[in-house]
Amino acid sequence: MRPLKDAQLGAFTFFASALPHDVCGSNGLPLTPNSIKILGRFQILKTVTHPRLCQYVDISRGKHERLIVVAEHYESSLSDFQKQGKTASPEKVLQIAYEVLEGLEFMNKHGMVHRALSAHNVLMDCKGNVKLAKFGLYHMTDHGADVDFPIGYPSYLAPxxxxxxSFHPSDSSHDEAPLPSGPKTDVWSLGVLLFELCAGRRLLHNIDISERLKFILTLGCMDDIVTVLAEEHGCLDTIKELPENVLELLRKCLTFLPSKRPTPTELLGDSVFNGVSCLYTPFQKPVSLFSSSLRCAHLELPEDISDLCKDDDEDYLSERAIDEVYHLWCLAGGDLEKELTNKEIIQSKPPICTLPNFVLEDGESFGQGRDRSFLLDDTTVTLSLCQLRNRLKDVAGEAYYPLLEDEQSSLPQSNSSNELSATVTLPLIIRERDTEYQLIRIILFDRLLKAYPYKKTLVWKEARVDIPPLVRGLAWAALLAIEGDIQAKYESTDKDTPIPTDRQIELGWSLTLTWSTGRVWIHFVPHFLYLNFNNEALAYACMSAFIPKYLYNFFLKDNSHVIQEYLTVFSQMIAFHDPELSNHLNEIGFIPDLYAIPWFLTMFTHVFPLHKIFHLWDTLLLGNSSFPFCIGVAILQQLRDRLLANGFNECILLFSDLPEIDIERCVRESINLFCWTPKSATYRQHAQPPKAVGDNGYGKTATYYSSDYQDMPKTDLSREPLALCDLKAEVSPRISAEDLIDLCELSLAGPTKRTKAGKPKIIAVDIRSVEDFGRGHISGSINIPFSTVFSSDGELMQCPATGPLQNYKGRVIVVISHAMKSAAMFAAHLVKVNFQRVCILDGGINKLKPTGLLTVPSPQI
Structure with a gap:
């Protein structure tokens, strides 16, 4: 959105038509309230941005079908000319006409007409330029069908x-609704406006409405409507003195027959504007963040570089976008209903007075029908920014222009947290409601996103601190590495022909939405659409990157092998991080198949409400495709005490109505689990295959905070695919030899891979015989021969947990053998006796022999 500048925020309210309570749709369900329909249509209006149109900002729904609309507003309007009783100069008339037509033409290109054009809806900014207000009222109300009042003003309505x-859907006297008004309707209204400017008085102002309408309809019999109107209002001499081009413009606008009346586009190209059109440059839509065009092509440095310097008394807030200012206004305590109530636009009445009728004890009935005059109050109330400005008075001017090249900061400290360092430590829900903190975060993210993808590393860095709700949609797109011309890709996508991915629509958790452009494949997750409601291309691009990354092949017609592998790896993650809980759940038969499938199919939208999912996904998008496993384990650990205390039936009931989950704790613990999990432990052969260098499936990739193991170059030390039956037979996950080497090297190189006590995070347990161990082993590993723990027939003889392993509890335990079956048995027993973080070296000791990293003990002298 464009900056606030000299504009203000204005709010107006109206009621949608109330639907009868006893009427249902063809599907048997209650009808969608008209206020909901209006709210949905309003969303597209926020994207209609033009210098001649007042920017729509927000809409809120109140009680009794009340709607409150917030938009850009200016105190000055064309009605000021009427109040002063002055006529406008011919030059001013042509300027206003041309600018109004510019706005109307842009609306027409978006399939809209104004229909409510009037003197008080043509606003003027501080430079005297036109700003059309309430241009979306006709569109959002479905051409007036969803409200009980007519759209437009009798004096300005076309014949x-x-x-x-008038028409209302509930009126049975009408067989069918009238056709929606077209662009030529607004041209007539413009003609009336221009006539009033030239005459210096309102048209038909002192005539009764019914007489006024009759008069307008009789104009069809007149040859020169402009002359007739001038005679009727006693200003014929004034009108005759107008230049010929202005008179010609009035006659063309006030053409009675629509078939002969020009459209705004035709009128803009008319010769009457020959001396005016050259003063205006055609409007060019700003280049969006994700496109193939150069976003900075229009930027120019001033001749005097000092012009860029700001004065000390600069109003920095006015430089911010209108939607930012409104968002901050709400955080600072702004209340739309309170503002309208203070101006007596909303009038509260005792409940008994709002009833159509009420009956006393003696049977006497009192009351009246609903007062329809309160359904539309055309007054726009200016929202005061004093409270917001007072809240932000201590924010330094430098905070509005943060530097992005400060290399001194380090994660998780943010560049933007210098002035509000204490706020960073507060819970996320508090930070999101802190006005000053959100101002600084929004400004920082706005600058980073404008520099995307050049500053993609900093976007990732700041996202690890938190993401401001206002910019979450674009921030998620950046985290998903969306680049390129997303609109062209979206338009080239066939959205109608049935395809295999339509299988997703058939699932119980799917969500299919339809727009005018056709069916869009947005499945099971409405969140990208919610954040990019008016940008289908961006929502599609985000989903195109999200699904392959986290849900690759989940929606095949036969997806059992994919799901089963995923659930098996999840079971191994539970055993890896919480063996006691894993043992209990396995003992009572409460396997992930019974509760976790909807978790992963919907990426936990089946578990959490929308506001919690936003916080969860802020972190999820920073991790790789294995991060959902950690979230799942974190959820189970929050329910740990109840799960351990209950049997199968109680657990089923518990998950049928899942208790409240602390989302911040869930995020915090899932990050900790993720950091403790070796990358190869979550390897899946049915995950997304390795991508080409620089390709994320939808354009060039960003540097991931934690890359997928599948994306790493494969070597002889990499983990090998495992058949599903073999994978299910093992309780503990396998890790690759390269992971083991990496972890061992890091543990020796410094404290980054050590526990808080300073001990290494990993311990290798070699279960080969003493002789084999002596021929070569991993440096620092301990030897517990398998033969001393299990007999030849697989029976346990001695519990290894009572030996030297007791000293290594809490570390990642890697079981190494030359036989994978023996390693799996040994690891399973460690899990059974509640040893955490137990895993198996994939391929055993044979994988390490070619590396030359095995240590041979020196012979004793």
């Missing part, structure tokens, strides 16, 4: 609109 009469 064809008046001839159609």
């Amino acid at each position: 064809e609109v008046i001839a159609q009469g």
